[in-house]
Amino acid sequence: MFQRGVVAIGRLTVNGIWKIGAGTAFIGNVIARSKMTFARPRLFINEIYFAGTLSLIIIVVSGLFVGLVLGLQGYETLKRYGSAEAVGTLVALSLVRELGPVVAALLFASRAGSAMTAKIGIMKSSDQLSAMEMMAVDPFQRVITPMFWGGFFSMPLLAAIFSAMGILGGYLITVVVIGVDGGAFWSQMQASVDFQGDILNGIYKSIVFGFAVNAIALFEGFDCLPTAEGVSRAVTRTVVTSALAILALDFVLTAFMFTGA
Amino acid sequence: MARGTIDLWVGIFVTAGFLGLLFLAFKVGSATNFSVAEGYVVTAEFDNIGGLKTKAPVKSAGVVVGRIEKIVFNNRTLRATVSMRLGKQFEFPRDSSVSILTAGLLGEQYVGLDGGGDVELLVDGDQIVLTQSAMVLEKVIGQFLFNKASESGGDK
Structure with missing residues (x-):
C-alpha cells in the first residue's frame, strides 16, 4: 500500500518531467521550423482567420457585457462616495490591466485552443500526419507552425478588442443610460491610465498568454493518444491546463509589473 | 470558403484589432x-x-508640468530630498517655491510649483529653496485643539 503510493508519486513526477521536456522540445521545434509559415503567407492568413476572426464574435460580445457589468457595479458603489465619474477609471484600469488579457485568453483557449487540439488530434488519429510525412511534407511546417503563429498573432489583437469593447460597454451603461457626465468619464480615465504602465503591460500580458495557450493547445493535440477518447481527453486537458497557466502567469506578471511603483 | 472571403474577414479582424489598440492608446x-x-x-x-x-x-497653476522621480531621506539635514523631473518646455524662475498639496479631501498628494519673479531660470540640478511641507492631519488637529484650549483658558 505504502509502496504503491510512492510508486504513484514517482510515476507522476517522471510523467510531469517528461511532459515539460517534450513540450519544450516541441515548442523549440515549432519555432525552429517556422520559415515556411512566413514564406507562404496563405497558410498563416488561413490560421488567423481560424483563430482570430472566428473568435471575434465571442470576444466582442463578452467584452461588451463585462464592461456593462463593471460599469453598473462600479457606479453603484462609487456613487455612495459621490465620485460616480471615477467609474471610467475603474472600468478602464480593471479591463486594460487584468480582465482584458485574462478573460480574452480564457475565451481564446476554450474557443480556438480546443479546436486546434481537436484538429491536430484527429489528424493524428486518422494518420493524416503520417500520410504527410510519407509524401515528404513536414506536418510541423505545413500544419502546426502556421497554427501557432496565427494564434500568437491574434491573441493581443483579441485582448485589445475585448478591452476596447468593455470600455465602450462601461461608457454605454454609465454615461448613456445612467447619465454620468461623459466629459468627466473620459478625462478621469485619461488622467489615470498610463500608456506605458497600464496599456503596454496589458499587451505584454496578452502576448505571453497567447504564447502559452497556443503552445499548450498544439502540444496536447500532438501528444494525444490516437483514439477518439484520447482526442477528447486532450481537448479537456487543453482547456484546463490553459486556464490554470493563464491565471498562474497572470499572477506572476502582475507581481512583476504592478508592484514597486 | 473562397480565398477572397477569408482575406476580407481577416482584414476586418486585423483592422478591428489595431483600431482597438489605437482606441486604448489615445482615447x-x-x-x-x-x-x-x-x-x-x-x-x-x-x-x-x-x-x-x-x-x-x-x-503649476493646476497644469501637470513634471513628475516626482525620486524621494530620499537626507541623513545630513534630516529632511526628505525630492527630485522632480520637469518637462523641458516649461521654464520657471529660480526663486520658485514648491509645496505639497492634496487633490481633494482624500485625493493623492502632488507637488504644487509656484513661479517666482527671478530673471534667472531653473536649470538641471538646481535646488528649490522655498518649500512648504505636507499638511499632516494629526498635527493640524492637534494645533486646533491646543488653540481652543488656550482660548477657553484665557476666558476664565
Missing part, C-alpha cells in the same frame, strides 16, 4: 500627454512629505 490612455523622459531635474528639501509617492505629478 483611454493619454499617449498625448507630454513625456517627461526628456526634461530637467530639480530637487527640493521638505521637512515632511506626508504621503507623497514617486511618479506623483508636479503641477
Whole structure:
C-alpha cells in the first residue's frame, strides 16, 4: 500500500518531467521550423482567420457585457462616495490591466485552443500526419507552425478588442443610460491610465498568454493518444491546463509589473 | 470558403484589432500627454512629505508640468530630498517655491510649483529653496485643539 503510493508519486513526477521536456522540445521545434509559415503567407492568413476572426464574435460580445457589468457595479458603489465619474477609471484600469488579457485568453483557449487540439488530434488519429510525412511534407511546417503563429498573432489583437469593447460597454451603461457626465468619464480615465504602465503591460500580458495557450493547445493535440477518447481527453486537458497557466502567469506578471511603483 | 472571403474577414479582424489598440492608446490612455523622459531635474528639501509617492505629478497653476522621480531621506539635514523631473518646455524662475498639496479631501498628494519673479531660470540640478511641507492631519488637529484650549483658558 505504502509502496504503491510512492510508486504513484514517482510515476507522476517522471510523467510531469517528461511532459515539460517534450513540450519544450516541441515548442523549440515549432519555432525552429517556422520559415515556411512566413514564406507562404496563405497558410498563416488561413490560421488567423481560424483563430482570430472566428473568435471575434465571442470576444466582442463578452467584452461588451463585462464592461456593462463593471460599469453598473462600479457606479453603484462609487456613487455612495459621490465620485460616480471615477467609474471610467475603474472600468478602464480593471479591463486594460487584468480582465482584458485574462478573460480574452480564457475565451481564446476554450474557443480556438480546443479546436486546434481537436484538429491536430484527429489528424493524428486518422494518420493524416503520417500520410504527410510519407509524401515528404513536414506536418510541423505545413500544419502546426502556421497554427501557432496565427494564434500568437491574434491573441493581443483579441485582448485589445475585448478591452476596447468593455470600455465602450462601461461608457454605454454609465454615461448613456445612467447619465454620468461623459466629459468627466473620459478625462478621469485619461488622467489615470498610463500608456506605458497600464496599456503596454496589458499587451505584454496578452502576448505571453497567447504564447502559452497556443503552445499548450498544439502540444496536447500532438501528444494525444490516437483514439477518439484520447482526442477528447486532450481537448479537456487543453482547456484546463490553459486556464490554470493563464491565471498562474497572470499572477506572476502582475507581481512583476504592478508592484514597486 | 473562397480565398477572397477569408482575406476580407481577416482584414476586418486585423483592422478591428489595431483600431482597438489605437482606441486604448489615445482615447483611454493619454499617449498625448507630454513625456517627461526628456526634461530637467530639480530637487527640493521638505521637512515632511506626508504621503507623497514617486511618479506623483508636479503641477503649476493646476497644469501637470513634471513628475516626482525620486524621494530620499537626507541623513545630513534630516529632511526628505525630492527630485522632480520637469518637462523641458516649461521654464520657471529660480526663486520658485514648491509645496505639497492634496487633490481633494482624500485625493493623492502632488507637488504644487509656484513661479517666482527671478530673471534667472531653473536649470538641471538646481535646488528649490522655498518649500512648504505636507499638511499632516494629526498635527493640524492637534494645533486646533491646543488653540481652543488656550482660548477657553484665557476666558476664565
